[in-house]
Amino acid sequence: MNLLKDLPDDLSKEVFDDILSHKQVRIERIVSTGQTTPEGDWYDQEDHEWVLILQGAGELTYEDGSVIHLEVGDHTNIPAHTKHRVSWTAPDQKTIWLAVFYS
Template structure:
C-alpha cells in the first residue's frame, strides 16, 4: 500500500511543469501535474491516443480545444477529454501553483456516468 498528499510537498517553481506519476496499473495512469504559469508552446496541440480525465485541484488554468472552445478551470472543475481531441494549455496561474490531477486510460473506452 502507498499513500501520499496531493498538495504537500509541492515542487518549487521552475521553467517546466512538474509531473509525478502517482499510479500506473492495468492501462490506467494517474498523474499529478504542477504548473507555475506555464502554457503549451505556440502552435502545439496535444493529440494523444489515450482518453484523459483532468481535475483542477488548485490555481487556475485555461484549456483551448482545436474547435475553438476554451474551458476555464478553477478548483473542482473537471474535464473529460476523449482520445485525439486536440487541445492545449492556453494559460495557468502566474505566481501560484496550479495543481492538476490527470487520469489516462486506453482511448475509445466507453465512459459511464
C-alpha cells in the same frame, strides 16, 4: 503522498509526477505556474484524459477554438485524439492538476 504537499522547489517548468501507472490507467499530478503549451503545439493523445483542478486555475483550448476555464474543483474529460493545449495557467500561484489517462 499528499497531492497538495511535497511540491518541487524548481517550478521554472511544469512538473509531471506519475502517481499510479497500470496497463489501462495512469494517474498523474501536474504542477504549473504560468506555463502553457507552446504556440502551435497540440496534445493528440492515444488515451482519454480526465483532469481535475485541485489548486489554482487553468484553461484548455481545443483545436476547434473552444476554451474551457477550470478552477478548484472543476473537471473535464478529453476524449482520445481530441487536439488540445493548455492556453493559460495562473502565473501567481501553483496550479495543481490531477490527470487520469485511460483507454
